[in-house]
Amino acid sequence: xxxxxxxxxxxxxxxxxxxxxxxxxxxxxxxxxxxxxxxxxxxxxxxxxxxxxxxxxxxxxxxxxxxxxxxxxxxxxxxxxxxxxxxxxxxxxxxxxxxxxxxxxxxxxxxxxxxxxxxxxxxxxxxxxxxxxxxxxxxxxxxxxxxxxxx
Numbered sequence: 001x002x003x004x005x006x007x008x009x010x011x012x013x014x015x016x017x018x019x020x021x022x023x024x025x026x027x028x029x030x031x032x033x034x035x036x037x038x039x040x041x042x043x044x045x046x047x048x049x050x051x052x053x054x055x056x057x058x059x060x061x062x063x064x065x066x067x068x069x070x071x072x073x074x075x076x077x078x079x080x081x082x083x084x085x086x087x088x089x090x091x092x093x094x095x096x097x098x099x100x101x102x103x104x105x106x107x108x109x110x111x112x113x114x115x116x117x118x119x120x121x122x123x124x125x126x127x128x129x130x131x132x133x134x135x136x137x138x139x140x141x142x143x144x145x146x147x148x149x150x151x
Contacts, residue, residue, distance in 0.1 A: 003044060007037045082116075089120045090128030 014030045060069060077084065089112075096105050109117065 003037065003041050007034065007041065010034055010037060082119075085116055085120065086124050089116070090125045090132075093120070093125060094128075094133070 010030065010033055064072070080088070092108070096108055100108075112120070
């Protein structure tokens with residue numbers, strides 16, 4: 001919590017001192033501080049999240065049948081609609097590519113209706129790689145930041 005508060009305070013200080021997306025001088029001073037703070041946050045959070053994920057998987061396997069879990073996932077997907085698919089599918093694809101197997105990927109793609117798959121692969125993944133993953137990668141590499149606000 002203290003690390004989150006530190007990050008929030010850096011953001012507040014940035015805005016109070018005239019920082020915004022077009023203020024290159026303020027951004028250049030703040031960016032290295034935020035990168036360092038987020039690195040510390042990742043060091044704290046990744047082991048914690050891995051532990052939670054393992055506990056969650058154990059809980060799901062103990063409490064739900066495969067069919068029950070699928071029904072729950074489908075309810076969530078339907079509640080989120082197209083906007084949810086647009087926001088979440090690209091990162092799900094990326095996660096499966098990073099940690100899944102080819103059979104995991106094939107099973108996922110089999111479940112996605114063609115119109116959603118078409119939109120995801122033709123538009124949403126490209127947008128995710130450019131505007132979301134691209135910005136994160138530029139922060140990681142120390143490249144000049146480009147703030148892009150997607151409409």
